[in-house]
Amino acid sequence: MSPDVAKTVIEYLESFDDVDLKIKAINELKSLIHQHSPFCREPVDCVLWVEAKTVEANDYNPNVMATVEKKLLERSIELDGFTQPVVVARQQRRHLVVDGFHRHLIGKSRPELSRRLHGYLPVTLINAEREGQKERIAATIRHNRARGKHQIAAMSDIVRDLHRQGWDDRRIGEELGMDADEVLRLKQISGLTELFADESFSEAWTVE
Incomplete structure (x- = not known):
């Protein structure tokens, strides 16, 4: 320029x-x-800011997020900012969520975050020909399934790596939004004895 x-x-x-x-x-x-733009067919090429009150949840995605994961998402947005926009379909003056329901909910429901964002949310618009209900439903399913179903194993690997880098259970729990039991369960999944140097095994682990 x-x-x-x-x-x-x-x-x-x-x-x-x-x-x-x-x-x-x-x-x-x-x-x-x-x-x-040479990327004009890619929604992510254009992230817009729209009034949060115009962004509405869809009525076909019964997506439930565990409390622990929701707290982690809240902490991530609070500390790191919005790194992913909410994917929406424009419906007249409304914006219906295709992907990012929990991001949109946190952005609308947390007063301090709403003030920081001036009452707006970052969105990307799906391509116009994909704005019909069937297309939106299909897009939501693709977004959800594309993320896979192995999140627990991935989190276990993260806990293992953080432990190896010197973080104790308290620090891991604080940074990842987990309670002590959740951290312990993820350490157990990894199956590495080095992670339990400071822990007492429960009777369930005793072999007679």
Whole structure:
């Protein structure tokens, strides 16, 4: 980008005193760039900020997140910020969630986060031809299944690696949003005796 173009864009954005108007202008700039992007068919190429009140859950995805995982997601968004947008389908003035129900819920329900985001949520819009109900349902299922069903094993590997790097159970639990029992269970899954150096085995582990 040439200095002159950058200067023009900066001056344009700084001309807005109203946050909502500035966000609207930013979205328009992003959309314009997206239209001329070689990645214009990829939703992630254009992350927009929309008012959280316009984002609504779908009525066909009975997705339940465990309390531990929800706390971890809350901590992740609190400390790391939104690293993944909510995937939505535009329905008139509404935005129906295709993927990211829990991200959208946390963004709307946590007052301090809502203030930080000025009442907005980051979204990507699925391609227009995929906005029908059947297409949205299929997209949601694909997103969920693509993540796989081996999360417990993956978390066990993470706990193992953190332990090897010097974190004790308390630190692991605090950083990953787990209680002591959850940390212990994940250590047991890994099956490495080195992880239990400071633990007493329960009678269930006794072999006679």
